[in-house]
Amino acid sequence: MDAKTWDGVVTLHGRVEHLLARALQRRHGIGLSEFRALCRLSNAGDGELRMQELADLIGLNQSSVSRLVARLEDAGLTRRDMCPKDRRGVYTVITEEGRALQEKAAPTYQATLTEALDAASSDPGLGPLVALLRS
Numbered sequence: 001m002d003a004k005t006w007d008g009v010v011t012l013h014g015r016v017e018h019l020l021a022r023a024l025q026r027r028h029g030i031g032l033s034e035f036r037a038l039c040r041l042s043n044a045g046d047g048e049l050r051m052q053e054l055a056d057l058i059g060l061n062q063s064s065v066s067r068l069v070a071r072l073e074d075a076g077l078t079r080r081d082m083c084p085k086d087r088r089g090v091y092t093v094i095t096e097e098g099r100a101l102q103e104k105a106a107p108t109y110q111a112t113l114t115e116a117l118d119a120a121s122s123d124p125g126l127g128p129l130v131a132l133l134r135s
Contacts, residue, residue, distance in 0.1 A: 005129075012126050016116045023112040028105040033058060033068055035109060038077065038102035041094035048081060048093040077101060 021032040030038075040057045041047055049057070055065040069092045072078040077098030083089030094102070121130040 008125055008129050012120055012129055015120060016113065019116045020109060020112050023108050024105055027108050028101065030101065030105065033060065033064075034072060034077075035102070035105055037065075037068055037072065037092075038094060038098050039106075041078065041092065042099055042102050044094075047099070048091045050083070051090050051092060054092060072098065 017032065024030055024032055024035050028035075036058045037054060040054060041049060051065055051069065052062060054069070055062050058065070060068065069078060069080070072092070073080065075097075076095060078092045078094055081091040081093050083091060117130050117133070120126040
């Protein structure tokens with residue numbers, strides 16, 4: 001991959017992330033990272049993940065995930081739980097309210113993603129990347 005192509009990837013990513021974040025905040029009052037955390041927790045078999053595992057899945061460091069989970073807890077969307085085998089292990093668990101918000105926000109996320117990629121597909125510099133992503 002050359003630098004021009006990589007720049008296109010970065011540009012496309014930035015545009016899409018901006019639109020997703022704005023739509024989720026306006027329509028559901030949550031940020032993009034919060035939505036992604038709720039998605040990962042919803043998809044976990046028992047609705048819980050160790051904090052470090054959640055950090056790895058959403059691409060944030062441990063400190064950022066701790067702050068994110070604190071915001072989710074304050075909103076009643078998650079709760080913390082201790083690992084019964086290792087008292088140092090902390091899990092974050094999605095609540096019913098968190099699951100309901102994730103399910104309500106998911107169509108907004110998908111529609112915004114589709115709209116953003118549709119718009120980018122008409123850009124001569126980004127269209128080929130969008131086509132590649134959709135193939």
